[in-house]
Amino acid sequence: MRVPGVRPIGIALFVLATLAGMAGCVHKIWVTEAHDVSLPGKDARRDAFQYINSPLRAHLTDGSTVVFSQGATIRGGQIVGTGMAYPLLDDLHSTVRDRVPLDSVVGVEAFEGKVLMAQSVTLSIAASALTGAATIALLKAVFGSCPTVYADTGTGAVLQAEGFSYAIAPLLENRDVDPLNVRVDADDRIRLELRNEALETHFINHIELLAVRHAKDAVVIPDQGGKLVEVGLAAALTSARDRSGRDVRVELARADSQLFASAPATVNSAHAGDLDDWIDLEADDLPNGDSVAVVLRLRNSLLNTVLLYDGILGGRDAADWMTGGLQNIGTALDVSRWYIRTMGMHATVDGVPLPASTVREHARLSDVGPIAFRDVAIVLPRSRKDAKHVRVRLRFVADDWRIDRAVIAGTVSRPTPSTVHLTRVVVPNPAHGGPAVADTAALRALADADDRYLQTQPGQRMTLEFATKPAAGDSTTSYLIAWQGWYREWIRGSWLANPTRTTAWVPGDSAVSTALTRWRSKRDGLERAFYSSRIPVR
Amino acid sequence: MRRIITKSMTLCMLFVTACFNWGNPVDKVAPANGPQGARVAIRLRGENGDRVGELFAVDSVGVTVREARLIRVSWAKLAAMDVKNMGSAYDVGLGETVTAEKRATLAPLSRFPQGLSGDLLRSVLSTLGQGALEEVR
Numbered sequence: 245m246r247v248p249g250v251r252p253i254g255i256a257l258f259v260l261a262t263l264a265g266m267a268g269c270v271h272k273i274w275v276t277e278a279h280d281v282s283l284p285g286k287d288a289r290r291d292a293f294q295y296i297n298s299p300l301r302a303h304l305t306d307g308s309t310v311v312f313s314q315g316a317t318i319r320g321g322q323i324v325g326t327g328m329a330y331p332l333l334d335d336l337h338s339t340v341r342d343r344v345p346l347d348s349v350v351g352v353e354a355f356e357g358k359v360l361m362a363q364s365v366t367l368s369i370a371a372s373a374l375t376g377a378a379t380i381a382l383l384k385a386v387f388g389s390c391p392t393v394y395a396d397t398g399t400g401a402v403l404q405a406e407g408f409s410y411a412i413a414p415l416l417e418n419r420d421v422d423p424l425n426v427r428v429d430a431d432d433r434i435r436l437e438l439r440n441e442a443l444e445t446h447f448i449n450h451i452e453l454l455a456v457r458h459a460k461d462a463v464v465i466p467d468q469g470g471k472l473v474e475v476g477l478a479a480a481l482t483s484a485r486d487r488s489g490r491d492v493r494v495e496l497a498r499a500d501s502q503l504f505a506s507a508p509a510t511v512n513s514a515h516a517g518d519l520d521d522w523i524d525l526e527a528d529d530l531p532n533g534d535s536v537a538v539v540l541r542l543r544n545s546l547l548n549t550v551l552l553y554d555g556i557l558g559g560r561d562a563a564d565w566m567t568g569g570l571q572n573i574g575t576a577l578d579v580s581r582w583y584i585r586t587m588g589m590h591a592t593v594d595g596v597p598l599p600a601s602t603v604r605e606h607a608r609l610s611d612v613g614p615i616a617f618r619d620v621a622i623v624l625p626r627s628r629k630d631a632k633h634v635r636v637r638l639r640f641v642a643d644d645w646r647i648d649r650a651v652i653a654g655t656v657s658r659p660t661p662s663t664v665h666l667t668r669v670v671v672p673n674p675a676h677g678g679p680a681v682a683d684t685a686a687l688r689a690l691a692d693a694d695d696r697y698l699q700t701q702p703g704q705r706m707t708l709e710f711a712t713k714p715a716a717g718d719s720t721t722s723y724l725i726a727w728q729g730w731y732r733e734w735i736r737g738s739w740l741a742n743p744t745r746t747t748a749w750v751p752g753d754s755a756v757s758t759a760l761t762r763w764r765s766k767r768d769g770l771e772r773a774f775y776s777s778r779i780p781v782r
Numbered sequence: 783m784r785r786i787i788t789k790s791m792t793l794c795m796l797f798v799t800a801c802f803n804w805g806n807p808v809d810k811v812a813p814a815n816g817p818q819g820a821r822v823a824i825r826l827r828g829e830n831g832d833r834v835g836e837l838f839a840v841d842s843v844g845v846t847v848r849e850a851r852l853i854r855v856s857w858a859k860l861a862a863m864d865v866k867n868m869g870s871a872y873d874v875g876l877g878e879t880v881t882a883e884k885r886a887t888l889a890p891l892s893r894f895p896q897g898l899s900g901d902l903l904r905s906v907l908s909t910l911g912q913g914a915l916e917e918v919r
Contacts, residue, residue: 299814303896307905309817330817333909353890355814414870578830695871 299355300325304348307332310341315354321346390613390731391446391700393708394437395426401437404725407448409613410548411730412556416580417449419693419728421466423619424453426723434664434710434723439781440700448700448729450693453664453710457721464659464722465539465619468591468609472661472724473621475537475653483526484650486510492523496650499541499617504647514642514760516753519586521642523650524635530654532630537621537656538591538638541649544614546770548587548644551759552733558744562735582751587611587641594635595627605639614774617648623656641756643763664723666690668709673782680707693728702734705781811867819893821866822847826859826918837865838906839898840889842882846898846915852907853916865891 300312302323309330316325322343329341390409394401405422426434434453440446454472456464462476484493488507495504506521514520530536556562590605592598598606606625612618626634634652669686686706689698700706712723744762749755763770813820819837824847826833835849844856845863863874865888872888874880889895898906907915 301813301817301895303894307894307902309893311816313815332905335816335818350896353895355811355890415864695869 296354300352301355302327302344302352303350304344305350306348310344311338318346318352323349323352390442390444390615391448391727391729392439392441392615393422393424393725394439395424396435396437397425397427403616404436405618406613406615407725407727408729408731409544409611410552410583412552412733414447414730417447417728417730419450419470419726421454421470421472421724421726422616423465424723424725428712432712433667434712436708436710436725437705438700438708439705440702441781443702443734445732445734446700446729447697447731448690448727449697450726450728451666451690451708452726453712454661454724454726455664455712455721456659456661456724458659460720462655463539463619464661464724465621466724467537467621467623468607472659473537473623474657474659475539475621476655478539478651478653479527479530481525481651482528484523486523487521496523496647499649501648504645504650505545506643506645511643511760511764514757516757519641519753519756519760520639522637522639523647524637525650525652526633526635527652527654528633530626530632530634530652533626533654533656534629535623535625535656536634536636537623537653538636539619539621539649539651539653540609540647541617541619542612542645542647543617544611545643545646545763546614546767546774547641547759547763548611549614549774550763550766550770551756554744554762555755555759556749557733557735559746559749560743561748579751584608584610586753586756587644589622589645590639591622591624592637592639593624593627594637595631596625611644621653621656642760661724664710664712666708667711670707670709672705672707697729703781813891813893817893820868820872820891823864823866824855824860825862826855827861829861837888837892839892839894840885841897841899842885845888846892846894848910851916852910852912853918855918859918 296315296318298315300316300323302310302312304310310323310327311330312323312325312327314326316323316327318324322345324343327341327344328338330338390406390411392406393404395404396402402425404424404426405420407420407422408418409420410416411418424434424436426436428434438448438451456472456474458464458474459476462474464472464474467473481493481496484491484496486492486504486507488510490507492504495502504523510521525538527536588611589609591607591609592605596606598604607622609620609622612620622638624634624636636652638650666687669683669690670680671683671686672680674681683706686698689696690708811820812818821834822837822845823832823834824845833847833849833853835847837845838848838852839846844854844858844860846852846854857880860874860880862876862878865872868891872891874884878884894902894906896902903915907913
């Protein structure tokens with residue numbers, strides 16, 4: 245089966261990626277840095293010599309500027325080179341100037357172009373990592389949304405988490421914390437497999453593990469802000485009803501793949517101005533305390549993906565959106581504010597006043613992505629200290645979530661995690677053949693949240709190794725992955741050939757309403773295509 | 783069909799032999815190639831839109847930017863700044879406290895890294911036909 249409209253770009257990608265892999269194409273990532281240049285003082289020897297081979301700007305006392313685009317030499321009390329002199333605030337009229345006396349110069353700066361070696365090497369490996377098998381899959385891939393990690397739990401590689409969902413531009417770079425179900429190997433190491441299984445370029449800034457020792461009858465998971473919370477003594481729900489009035493306690497009782505999804509009637513009636521579904525949860529006989537945690541296991545539906553693919557990226561201006569719009573602070577902020585206001589999961593507690601009239605919720609959980617289920621808690625205040633009963637409303641855009649489990653925990657505490665640093669990155673199947681190799685460039689790129697990024701391409705995978713300390717026998721240690729980055733969605737040929745919109749995309753209720761309409765019409769087919777079209781990794 | 787295949791193969795060969803450069807080499811960075819400062823987008827606290835203009839100066843008080851008029855925005859008022867064609871090291875992120883080191887990093891990208899005050903400021907304002915520097919505090 246082939247997803248309509250994907251073929252032209254798929255064929256092109258197949259040929260290009262295959263040839264790129266054969267050629268071992270080298271990619272370079274350039275950055276430019278500006279530096280002040282120290283000028284020799286008045287007492288310096290006249291024969292002092294300094295050669296600068298990068299572009300140079302000299303700022304003169306009269307406000308004019310001389311640009312030496314090919315570099316210059318500083319000697320004999322002068323800057324000597326082929327310069328262009330620009331009068332104050334005049335960028336158009338310049339005169340050639342081959343020397344500038346230093347005593348007329350206020351300051352000089354040089355601009356140095358650099359190739360980022362680590363990132364370039366990584367990108368080259370990534371580009372070469374595409375195989376014939378992988379490129380064939382490009383023909384029909386619609387799978388998307390961020391990097392994934394897998395772990396060998398004894399029954400083969402099992403999907404553990406997807407990272408920084410919907411962080412589709414550098415300004416939206418995000419840090420996620422995801423619980424892992426992993427085992428420590430005999431050599432006290434945890435091994436995870438990082439994959440790029442989508443038509444995306446991933447820019448991963450940082451990866452580390454958080455380890456928490458805790459009692460055996462508690463669990464440690466991230467809360468709505470990504471901070472860790474230890475929860476125990478979960479109470480059974482005494483009531484769980486969605487907007488349509490359905491009793492959904494069976495769907496939410498346990499993690500059993502029996503999922504909650506919005507009622508068809510609610511989805512069909514959603515429209516701009518009233519997009520929401522909700523679930524009212526109630527629990528009784530809570531232990532003493534001043535807060536509760538709604539403990540959820542959930543993932544997003546593909547509604548968000550439709551909103552992204554058919555909405556934001558559905559026009560011929562998709563590339564402009566990715567490279568221009570979302571790299572503009574104002575646009576990114578506007579999109580981000582709208583997204584926070586509308587999407588995600590909004591929680592309110594009965595009997596607890598909202599902090600301001602403009603605030604609509606006590607807490608908000610961000611979208612987690614459509615691929616991996618995530619265990620997460622929404623920590624909320626109780627109506628009064630030691631209240632035994634709580635009623636919580638979870639409000640969200642209709643059909644945005646698939647919820648496997650929801651319980652309310654009355655025991656909530658904040659654990660102190662220890663950090664487990666990444667110790668090794670291994671490429672199991674190097675592009676040029678041979679045995680697995682340690683990728684030190686990738687290790688350096690992932691070691692800290694800084695300006696260095698591991699950039700991966702579709703089909704690439706690598707093994708991440710973390711050295712742990714032996715666990716004590718009287719407790720359990722939970723591990724969570726904390727990772728930060730963003731990704732760039734590849735523009736599909738079908739989006740350009742058959743745009744879903746011809747006018748500018750505007751964030752707002754009507755954009756979600758339009759996405760819902762599309763989502764209703766193609767939900768089943770899209771889900772089948774999406775989840776069966778991951779890019780094979782090598 | 784033959785023409786399509788020929789064109790496709792030509793493009794493929796170009797791809798194979800050309801390879802790629804990413805990022806911003808020095809010839810794409812405006813201040814390295816002329817007197818102008820970098821193009822910046824600034825977001826002021828309490829405002830919903832960006833202001834886009836040329837970076838004129840960076841000092842301990844704030845940033846001086848020429849949009850329609852020449853304005854100086856105090857650091858306290860500046861919510862964020864994006865510098866075109868430069869890496870994130872040159873951006874001012876939301877909530878970031880701008881240090882002296884950051885100011886020193888940004889200054890060379892401005893039109894007047896030496897600072898804009900005194901006679902030079904008067905000359906600039908006169909050339910722009912602007913009576914006074916507009917302060918945004």
